[in-house]
């Protein structure tokens with residue numbers, strides 16, 4: 001019989017037994033693969049498409065914007081942005097102004113496009129931080145123009161406009177694009193650098209999704225042609241996300257925006273070859289043997305009928321455990337099972353798995369989330385906020401201090417968990433949660449003994 005073996009303690013474990021490892025070399029290699037993929041013959045399809053639909057032809061292979069929103073899909077925005085830029089990213093993309101500020105405060109000087117449409121109160125900070133906003137209202141455009149003229153006289157401040165080609169999320173109606181672009185371009189201090197759309201495809205790459213992307217692209221192209229017909233030259237016309245990079249080369253135009261592919265959600269064997277760079281690791285905190293009739297976890301939802309050996313790990317739903325739904329790339333039956341489990345987990349969250357239905361909780365939370373040496377370890381009872389109990393009966397190799405890997409949706413992984421970055425096979429950097437961006441945006445840090453910070457209007461000294 002094997003007995004548990006405990007791997008050596010890493011230096012960063014003085015801050016806790018759970019961490020996330022990220023291999024920066026893998027991210028760099030992913031970006032190199034994507035860059036090579038979008039150049040060459042595939043890019044030429046985009047040039048042919050532009051000519052066929054009457055758009056100005058792109059001047060060369062598309063630039064590559066790396067999306068580092070949501071803490072770089074859980075990889076840690078600052079270190080990931082650094083790796084992406086070193087590997088040749090032309091631009092970075094974030095969702096919110098605060099995400100852009102976090103990068104600026106860390107010294108990232110690259111071009112950063114903020115996807116969420118800028119609101120008028122954000123205009124001053126966007127200008128001071130030199131972020132490239134998405135502007136979809138004339139009110140915001142006017143506020144920005146005032147800020148630029150006052151703070152950066154003589155400068156041309158680049159903005160992008162987004163179009164809603166059918167996703168109904170944000171953006172101008174395609175029919176309004178030309179008039180809006182002309183009015184925006186006439187404002188002092190602003191230059192219309194980009195016009196873009198986003199496809200609703202997500203990770204789905206089936207034929208129906210590709211057909212939908214193509215329809216969206218045609219709508220986008222018609223709107224951009226109308227903008228160009230007004231004599232406006234927009235240097236960056238962009239639409240392609242990861243799915244479009246793979247499936248719709250005609251959509252590349254001047255720039256592609258990649259998130260999923262850069263983070264390795266693609267294939268390691270099919271071009272562009274990409275790999276995941278991310279791994280969450282935790283150690284077993286305690287192990288106990290329990291007799292029949294023992295309650296396990298909250299509720300207790302589970303009362304064991306036979307003697308069981310249990311392990312407790314210091315990760316829970318606040319860390320993303322048990323809240324994920326992976327639907328892409330799996331077989332239909334597997335998808336259905338995951339969907340059923342996710343639906344049950346949701347009902348449980350809402351407190352609706354009551355009475356006899358409580359038995360279903362165990363099924364809801366039993367998906368393969370924690371693994372020991374590649375084998376899933378079943379969860380027993382309800383996942384707690386920051387702990388999970390595992391059934392390790394018959395698994396003598398697992399003991400106190402055993403290392404487990406944790407499969408969670410990256411974006412839902414707790415940003416407070418430390419990230420450890422590897423390069424050349426060695427750990428080169430460890431960092432814990434950021435949290436300074438608020439200060440730069442105008443949140444005062446709390447004075448000693450006065451409770452939480454108060455909001456103040458950001459002054460010119462904020463940058």
Ligand SMILES: Cc1ncc(COP(=O)(O)O)c(C=O)c1O
Nearest residue numbers: 067115198241242257258259260
């Ligand atoms: C506007 C925009 N562009 C590009 C992306 C990247 O998409 P993907 O991760 O599928 O490459 C996103 C992510 O959702 C996005 O919101």
